[in-house]
Amino acid sequence: MIDKEKITGKLSSQFPGIGMEATEYKGELTIKVPRQNIVEICHFLKDDPELSFILCEDITAVDWAKRTNRFTVVYHIFSISNKFRLCIKADVDESELNIDTVSSVWKTANWHERETYDMYGIKFNNHPDLRRMYLPEEFEYHPLRKDFPLMGIPGSLPLPSSGNTGGKK
């Protein structure tokens, strides 16, 4: 069985010198890592035979709407053999709005990162296929940012013309 001490112990012994903070809230463990080291940390968490976080459940981002470190990319991963869920976070600033992709670690990260790009505009370096997920490609904005209004920007999405064919009154 693994728990907070084991995971943080293994991570700090494998990656000494990288600043990581671990917090626990309502039974869930969250580890904050710097964004440059995200790929090697995820490789270690997946490949280590005791930890074996092989299922990546979710990747998303949070927009804090403040001046430094505006976005945080959040990864939820699960270990099937240990039945343990872990949350990893990495801060991304608006001036350098990119982070390395983890689709080389888990193939399912592909679509999750596309959705995060669509909604927030965070680019993922070395992503095999970075295009929008839900909105049409011609759409110019990123909806889930805090400065995008709920009703949208009029004219950003076109409607078909309302002329009907046939002699219907």
Next chain:
Amino acid sequence: MQKLTKEDVHPKIVQALLADTDITIDDALENEMILNMGPQHPATHGVLRVLLRLDGETVNACVPELGYLHRGYEKMAENMGYQEFIPHTDRLDYLSPMANNVAWALAVEKLAGIEAPPRAQYIRMMVAELARIASHLIAMGSLAMDIGALTVFLWTMREREKILDIWDILCGARFTNSYTRIGGVANDIQPEALAKVKWFIGQYLENLDECERLLNSNRIFIERLENVGVISAKDAIDLGLTGPSLRGSGVEHDLRRATPYMFYNEMDFKVVTYNEGDSLARYFVRVEETRESIKIIQQILDKMPQGEIKANEPKKVLPYKGEVYSRMEELIHDFMLVNFGINPPVGEIYSAVENSKGELGFYLVSNGEGHPWKCKIRSPSMVNLQSLPHLTKGRMISDVVAIIGSLDPVMGEADK
């Protein structure tokens, strides 16, 4: 007959379709065929667009395109209270609406730090299992209909109508019933509804056997589904599959056992797993899961305690309507909760339940106000659809229909 031009298919999608070759865009439109299985199609389980690159009848590459039902749930959740969002969660996986309500209520209760009373938890488990049966019935029926067996579809719809009748008596709506509340359920279960549940589970197993007799040893059904869309256990986990699609590949992972919620650790049921990993295995997993759900409902009916159905937390739980109209404190609490919200403490949680399609997770971030700062819905159908290019490579067009049917996506959930 018009050729597909660059206006119909965006160049980026065509690039993704040609990613593993060195054919250029103009070339491909001349030699191999790009077929558009459009959003309006009888067999794509909703508005799913699939672009296929075909060499004759064999699929060389496949790119699904989502977003035709993207309604902006996550943005709307940031602007409305936790109670107000419950009807929206109904429409996520609209084939099993009660289960989504239960998932949302559990997530908000975890964030706010309250717990529903035992009787409410048992009622929630019962409606969630009924929702699982309803969803699997449609999955079986529409898979059979896509293969060509129309009778089975009508028989499973007949069974599903009985479940919708139960929900009608329980809370007044057949479908998209927002039955759970933060802290409990909306109203107590009537004796009429309980009697109907007992009657339903008594006669369900023989009707299911009748449907199975038509299909299980039917040569056409088996030949169309056996070894079609095979995925190994390692690939399935890597691609993020959850739910019956994962258990059909031999991985015994069920959130009701792994991270138990409500009272599932007191229930005795089997996690159904098949090892072959093809569409037939996924179909059998769903049929067996309905049998296990009947067992669970029987145990719930035996064990259900008496008691309250809403938690006793006046600052966070909406009071009963009868008391709101006649007593002062409840009126004030109702006013405060509706206008200012439940104000959970600052923090964030991720809460996941085992839905009929897979793992439905809610990631909620709260900053102390009445509406969430961020709400992310981890929808199982979207992640399951990611495996479609892997499953359809090298198969024929008619197999694509069978594979989509065996993955059982619901576009309301996949597109959020």
Next chain:
Amino acid sequence: MGLEANLLKNDGIITTTFDAVIAWARKNSVWPMPMGISCCAIEMMASADPKYDIARFGSEVMRMTPRQCDLMIVAGTVTYKMSHVVKKIYDQMPDPKWVIAMGACTSSGGMYRSYSVVQGIDQFLPVDVYVAGCPPRPENLINALMQIQEKVGRSKARDYSDIAMPELKILQNN
């Protein structure tokens, strides 16, 4: 329909009898084209199953091809991305055609007041009957179908007299 209207331009006894017979035949065999997009599509499927049988009103089949239908039931939320597809399918249906806007989402955007949902399909389609409900019960949809049948029953040949008839070129063997 345009042929009689062009031949007999006024409301004589032949034209009104023609109108009555053709309208009666049309209204008892309205074939719907189910534009099933989301949750309302499930209730539309439920109105076709044996409990709420829609076939006894003449809607025997729900054809999936627009070329064989005369009634389009738009069931489900229409987003901006999907609206082009709906319009394309509507244009492919032959005249005369009618539209039912099923549910709150198609009538006015419903509970989705957000950036990607069209607030009512009457912004780009001419709608005949709006059905309220989220989702409307199958009996509600059958009521809407009966109202469409009444509307079809009142239609006359001169409503379609402005359709341009193609010139028939008769080939002669020389």
